[in-house]
Amino acid sequence: MGGIxxxxxxxxxxxxxxxxAISLGLAAGATVLAAAATFMHAxxxxxxxxxxxxxxxxxxxxxxxxxxxxxRMGPGATGVMQSALGNLPELxxxxxALRAGLVHVVQAALVGSILANSLLVMGLAxxxxxxxxxxxxxxxxxxxxxxxxxxxxxAALAVPTLAAGLHTPAAAHEAALSVACAVALLCxxxxxxxxxxxxxxxVVMKHETDHTPWPLWLALAVLIGASVGAAxxxxxxxxxxxxxxxxxxxxxxxSGLVVVAIAGNAVENVVGIQLAARNQPDYAMSVIxxxxxxxxxxxxPALVLLSxxxxxxxxxxxxxxxxxxxxALAAVVSAFIVYDGESIWLEGVALxxxxxxxxxxxxxx
Numbered sequence: 001m002g003g004i005x006x007x008x009x010x011x012x013x014x015x016x017x018x019x020x021a022i023s024l025g026l027a028a029g030a031t032v033l034a035a036a037a038t039f040m041h042a043x044x045x046x047x048x049x050x051x052x053x054x055x056x057x058x059x060x061x062x063x064x065x066x067x068x069x070x071x072r073m074g075p076g077a078t079g080v081m082q083s084a085l086g087n088l089p090e091l092x093x094x095x096x097a098l099r100a101g102l103v104h105v106v107q108a109a110l111v112g113s114i115l116a117n118s119l120l121v122m123g124l125a126x127x128x129x130x131x132x133x134x135x136x137x138x139x140x141x142x143x144x145x146x147x148x149x150x151x152x153x154x155a156a157l158a159v160p161t162l163a164a165g166l167h168t169p170a171a172a173h174e175a176a177l178s179v180a181c182a183v184a185l186l187c188x189x190x191x192x193x194x195x196x197x198x199x200x201x202x203v204v205m206k207h208e209t210d211h212t213p214w215p216l217w218l219a220l221a222v223l224i225g226a227s228v229g230a231a232x233x234x235x236x237x238x239x240x241x242x243x244x245x246x247x248x249x250x251x252x253x254x255s256g257l258v259v260v261a262i263a264g265n266a267v268e269n270v271v272g273i274q275l276a277a278r279n280q281p282d283y284a285m286s287v288i289x290x291x292x293x294x295x296x297x298x299x300x301p302a303l304v305l306l307s308x309x310x311x312x313x314x315x316x317x318x319x320x321x322x323x324x325x326x327x328a329l330a331a332v333v334s335a336f337i338v339y340d341g342e343s344i345w346l347e348g349v350a351l352x353x354x355x356x357x358x359x360x361x362x363x364x365x
Contacts, residue, residue, distance in 0.1 A: 020064065020214075024222065027061040030054035031229045038236040044243030051237035052263045058230040059089040059263075060270055065223030068214045087113075087291065087299055088227055092234035093260055094303050098311040100238055106315055108256025108362070110300050111323045115355060116261045117292040118150075118330040121272050122337070123351030125284050129276030130345025138281040143338035146289040147331065149192060153296035154331045156181055156188075158324045160317040178316040179308065182301030189297035237263075251365035253320075258359050285338065292334075326358045 034054035037047040090113060094106045129136050160177050163170040170177050214222075245255050275284035300317075307315035333354065337347055 023057075023064060024061060027054070027057040027226065027229070030057045031233060034233050034236055038239070044240050044247050047236065047240040048244035051233055051240055052259065054233045055089050055093070055230065055237055055263045058226050058233060061222060061226040062088055062230065065219050065226060068219040068222075087294060089230040089234060089263075090260075090295075091299060091303075092231045093237060093263075094299075095306065095310065096235050096238040097241070097260075098303065098307050098315060100242070101312050102238070102241070102252070103307075103311070103313050103315055104252045105241065105256040105260065106303065107319055107323065108253045109260040110295060110303070111319070111327055112257035112261030113295050113299075114292045115257070115326060115330050115358060117272075117288050117295075118334045119351045119355035119358070120262075122285075122288050122334065123348040123355065125272045125276035125281075125288060126337075126343045126348030126351065127345050128273050128348075129279065129281060129284065130343060130348060132277055133279040135342055135344050136276070136279065136281040137342045138285050138338075140339070140341040142282075143285050143289055143341075145195060146293050147335040147338055149188070150289070150293050150296060151331045151335060153185060153188070153293065154324075154327045156185055157296065157300065157317055157319075157327065161319050161321065161324050164318045165321065174316045174318045175308075175314050178304050178314075178318070181317055182304040185297050185301040189294070189301075192293075192297065251362065253362045253365050254359070257323075257362050281343065289334070289338070322361065326361075329354070329358070 030050070031054045034047070034050040036042070037050040041047075042050075090109070094109060097106050097109070126136075159181055160170075160174055163177060164174055241255065241260075244250075245252065250259070272284045272288040275281075275287065304315050304317065307313075333351065337343060337351070
């Protein structure tokens with residue numbers, strides 16, 4: 001038994017790079033600290049910060065495990081799975097927030113995730129990639145398809161808000177209308193999967209060479225462990241959310257739009273920027289844009305349907321007009337950025353500035 005344990009340790013140590021080991025250690029340590037802050041009642045702000053940090057590190061760990069597991073699949077499946085499982089921490093946060101009745105936080109968090117990916121993360125990727133590598137060029141076909149679907153998804157998400165704002169007969173049935181729109185979006189998502197799964201083999205193969213492959217058992221163990229940890233931390237995070245907002249004087253809209261969205265999207269925050277810095281703009285665009293698209297076409301409608309069962313108040317797609325306008329701006333600007341197939345660092349600065357202005361508009365609620 002002792003020999004097997006030594007062999008296990010040697011195999012694990014020889015497999016993991018130093019950065020991998022540090023990343024996993026930080027995620028485990030942050031999770032322990034978040035648990036200690038929660039159960040020792042260290043205060044709402046301390047617990048909130050500890051849980052947010054742990055959630056971000058666990059999201060990054062999910063990204064590492066997903067990337068290693070996806071390298072054994074087809075190229076398109078890698079990108080789809082990385083974007084899908086990368087949104088797991090945010091899914092857990094939204095589920096617990098819905099159960100706590102924080103519908104407005106969930107609405108803002110979902111919109112904030114799309115904005116963070118489409119504006120902040122893409123802006124940072126273009127800025128870092130442009131400063132390091134100059135003008136970056138990428139394939140046009142796949143990004144154009146994604147941003148086109150994104151614009152259609154935003155249009156569909158806006159329908160319930162327009163129905164309520166224009167006082168149409170459907171305004172009295174906003175929950176049923178939201179469910180109908182959610183089902184339609186899920187159908188579009190299912191129809192888009194064959195196109196997303198095709199991917200670009202050259203892009204993924206070039207990306208894979210930058211990482212030491214893990215054994216299958218290790219990738220699965222890391223992915224399962226990080227996902228379970230993210231589920232627990234998400235519960236503690238939501239528990240500390242309301243008291244922390246009250247103590248810090250942060251509105252529900254701003255906390256959902258910025259804090260929750262960024263904490264839950266650490267995978268795309270790091271991976272997209274790293275890929276752009278390595279002069280792999282095709283894959284960077286794929287990860288960033290596909291994450292936004294999956295939130296709009298899959299995560300949002302799934303939570304609308306789940307809320308009917310698990311939440312005291314159902315999640316509807318009737319949102320504040322400014323949220324819908326911000327979504328539309330992000331979709332249009334993203335489309336203009338990718339349609340010419342090239343980017344410069346100044347476009348990244350403009351995207352970051354737009355994200356900052358939108359976030360500032362929600363500071364007061």
